[in-house]
Amino acid sequence: MARNAHPEVTRRRILDAAQKLFSEKGFEHTSMQDIVNELGNLSKGAIYHHFPGKEAILEELTHRDWEASHGLLDELRQRTDLTGLEKIREVIRRSVTSETHLDIQRDAAQFLEDSTTLAHNLQSWQTTVADGFHTLIMDGVKDGSITTEYPREAAILLSLLLNYWVACAPTAADTEPRTRCVATMLAAIGLPVFNEELIDLTVRGFQAFNAPSFYPEPHDTADDRNR
Incomplete structure (x- = not known):
């Protein structure tokens, strides 16, 4: 051959x-x-x-999805027409409106029932993913759009709560109250990232993410x- x-x-x-x-x-x-x-x-x-x-194919697709997200962060860091707060909003907006991203994350989420996989993801969310948010938060602190005294902690909270607590809500009906709770918590520490428009997009994106499967029976x- x-x-x-x-x-x-x-x-x-x-x-x-x-x-x-x-x-x-x-x-x-x-x-x-x-x-x-x-x-x-x-x-x-x-x-x-x-x-x-x-499973290995899905793992590689997840890695490819992360590389695309990392590329978006690099792109936004270079932009001078947006404040740090606006950059974070744009990251979240693109994530919750991307069908490709949500499809991959929905398929990968089922493996969070495995304790080793869950631990790996929790570590990634509060380090690698939070690092990206932290950079943009510091941009916002410098330009005055963000006033938090806890930039690192705010980045970790945003990453963990959005990627796990909201995305993996038990039912679609839990998505909105959890999103509004996160919005209130972050605003209280000087990171008012969720305006009404972004709340609505996040709720709709994750409600679709958590909706019962409409895939045809095989x-x-x-x-x-x-x-």
């Missing part, structure tokens, strides 16, 4: 196909055979050569049982 001269291209095609199917059918209802069928010209063995299973094929 000829060696694949562009393995990174093949990996990207697999990821793109899987992302499309996860969005349409849901992670649980997508089999490796579905991904093979979507690609059309790759065998299941070729996919397993790049990824040991669909046919119980042999491949589904052995995926």
